[in-house]
Amino acid sequence: MVNKINFFTLYLFLISSYCISQNTFVPDDNFEQALINLGYDSGALDDFVPTANINTITELYIDALNISDLTGIQDFTALSILDCSENNLSSLPISSNFNLTEIFCNNNALTSLNVSALSLLKILWCDFNQLTAINVTNNTDLISLTCGNNLITSLDVTQNLNLNVLVCENNQIPNIDVTQNSTLNSLLVRGNMLTSLDVTQNPNIAFLDCGINQLTSLDVTQNSNLRVLLCFNNQLTSLDVTQNTLLSDLSCVNNQITQLDMSKNTSLVNLDCSYNDLCWLNIRNGTNENATIMHFDFNPNLTCVVIDDASRTYPNWKPYPFSNFVEQLSDCSSFVPVDTLQNFIGASYTLPVLNNGNYYTQSGGNGTLLQAGDVINSSQTIYIYNETSCDSNESNFTVNITNEDYFIPKYFTPNNDGKHDYWTVTDLNNSINNISIYNRYGQLLKFLLPNSQGWDGVYNGQLLPTDSYWYRITLNNREVLRGYFALKR
Numbered sequence: 001m002v003n004k005i006n007f008f009t010l011y012l013f014l015i016s017s018y019c020i021s022q023n024t025f026v027p028d029d030n031f032e033q034a035l036i037n038l039g040y041d042s043g044a045l046d047d048f049v050p051t052a053n054i055n056t057i058t059e060l061y062i063d064a065l066n067i068s069d070l071t072g073i074q075d076f077t078a079l080s081i082l083d084c085s086e087n088n089l090s091s092l093p094i095s096s097n098f099n100l101t102e103i104f105c106n107n108n109a110l111t112s113l114n115v116s117a118l119s120l121l122k123i124l125w126c127d128f129n130q131l132t133a134i135n136v137t138n139n140t141d142l143i144s145l146t147c148g149n150n151l152i153t154s155l156d157v158t159q160n161l162n163l164n165v166l167v168c169e170n171n172q173i174p175n176i177d178v179t180q181n182s183t184l185n186s187l188l189v190r191g192n193m194l195t196s197l198d199v200t201q202n203p204n205i206a207f208l209d210c211g212i213n214q215l216t217s218l219d220v221t222q223n224s225n226l227r228v229l230l231c232f233n234n235q236l237t238s239l240d241v242t243q244n245t246l247l248s249d250l251s252c253v254n255n256q257i258t259q260l261d262m263s264k265n266t267s268l269v270n271l272d273c274s275y276n277d278l279c280w281l282n283i284r285n286g287t288n289e290n291a292t293i294m295h296f297d298f299n300p301n302l303t304c305v306v307i308d309d310a311s312r313t314y315p316n317w318k319p320y321p322f323s324n325f326v327e328q329l330s331d332c333s334s335f336v337p338v339d340t341l342q343n344f345i346g347a348s349y350t351l352p353v354l355n356n357g358n359y360y361t362q363s364g365g366n367g368t369l370l371q372a373g374d375v376i377n378s379s380q381t382i383y384i385y386n387e388t389s390c391d392s393n394e395s396n397f398t399v400n401i402t403n404e405d406y407f408i409p410k411y412f413t414p415n416n417d418g419k420h421d422y423w424t425v426t427d428l429n430n431s432i433n434n435i436s437i438y439n440r441y442g443q444l445l446k447f448l449l450p451n452s453q454g455w456d457g458v459y460n461g462q463l464l465p466t467d468s469y470w471y472r473i474t475l476n477n478r479e480v481l482r483g484y485f486a487l488k489r
Contacts (some may be wrong), residue, residue, distance in 0.1 A: 023048040026072035034062045051075050063087070063104070073097065084108070085125070094118070105129070106146070115139060126150070127167065136160060147171070148188065157181060168192070169209065178202060189213070190230070199223060210234070211251070220244060227267075231255070237277075241265060252276070258390070263306075274298045274318070279390025280332045282306040294318070301390050304332035336393035338386040345400045345407040345426045349376040357386035363394060377401060405429040408471070411486040414457035423485060424454030425473065436472040445469070457487050465489070 064086040083104040102123040110129040131150040146167035170191035179201040186207040194213040215234040232253040254275040270293040278299040288308040294317040310325040337356040361367035365385040412423040432450035473481040
């Protein structure tokens with residue numbers, strides 16, 4: 001009798017073990033319910049799902065179902081695509097699901113993730129978790145990796161030569177090497193601890209977001225396909241985008257950039273370079289009318305912006321209004337204030353006090369520095385030079401020292417540059433009665449009274465050519481002075 005009982009007990013055990021072995025343990029009710037809803041299980045929740053119903057499934061979409069435990073996923077041996085995003089998972093037991101090519105486990109509470117054995121993996125989205133590390137060095141077929149908004153402190157993608165998209169923003173990564181990822185199209189490394197970033201080996205990058213880091217320099221001259229560049233909140237002092245002719249969007253807000261040339265960026269639509277140290281901005285690219293956002297406010301040193309049409313108004317640009325629009329970069333120096341003084345003729349000249357600039361004996365702030373109050377006793381040109389942190393400006397005037405009663409210039413240059421535009425005889429002691437000017441054939445060209453503006457080189461409405469011209473000066477004592485001077489154009 002005992003033997004019969006033992007035999008029956010053994011029979012029941014074997015039968016139950018066989019039955020259990022044909023089922024997969026799924027302890028999470030929400031996971032099991034999802035499988036029931038997908039038709040892979042039936043009846044009441046009992047923590048088991050028929051293994052034969054799931055081991056041939058290639059795609060499983062169970063996102064946003066409040067699942068906390070994916071125990072049982074190991075038996076989905078044919079699974080290629082898994083989307084378990086937006087759940088409450090703290091772990092993901094997929095290390096033996098060797099056929100996985102796409103994993104979407106973002107927006108969970110994962111603290112670790114092992115994908116090292118998944119050699120077929122092409123897409124991995126694990127952002128918005130609590131990961132401190134992710135090892136993808138064995139996943140050489142990977143084309144898209146998004147692991148942003150985690151706690152990752154290091155990331156090695158040097159073995160992922162096919163990587164097209166890399167998103168690792170808002171982590172704690174101090175450096176990242178992407179020099180081996182030549183196929184990279186989109187790179188988002190915003191909000192890390194990067195002090196440098198080398199993208200010179202990534203010619204295909206179209207979207208680059210490296211904002212909120214500690215970058216002091218950024219070379220994008222090799223990224224000819226770049227369309228969007230976001231490098232705000234760094235420590236950049238310069239930025240060369242002249243090679244990025246496809247660039248449509250640039251945000252370099254809150255850096256230390258002193259000058260920005262966008263003249264080659266004909267596709268530009270959105271630009272925000274506010275909160276920098278800009279001295280000048282060149283956005284004369286021929287397509288200003290296509291701009292949607294053009295912000296260059298909060299640049300306290302900005303005195304000049306070069307645009308397509310300085311006569312137009314741009315109410316959507318910031319700041320608005322802005323008065324210092326020009327059409328040529330060379331005109332920017334005109335906004336640096338510098339004093340101007342009239343030419344002087346006399347026995348001696350004392351330099352007056354200046355408000356803007358300093359006196360020099362040579363152009364460009366060179367030569368001898370002169371001081372207000374200095375007495376000039378020799379004829380010379382004196383330069384007034386003023387320099388700011390951004391640009392410089394200069395004016396000059398001539399001092400002609402003479403003890404005569406009058407001063408007769410030897411030449412003039414009537415080209416409307418404000419310098420020597422008139423041939424003017426200066427009567428220092430009211431000794432001149434009148435002045436006549438002739439050409440080489442004795443034809444009277446101009447009759448002048450003393451201390452008049454002078455002659456501008458025009459006769460009968462025509463500009464006279466470069467040549468020598470003769471004067472006849474009649475003094476009040478009836479003495480006549482004759483001589484010649486040059487007109488130079």
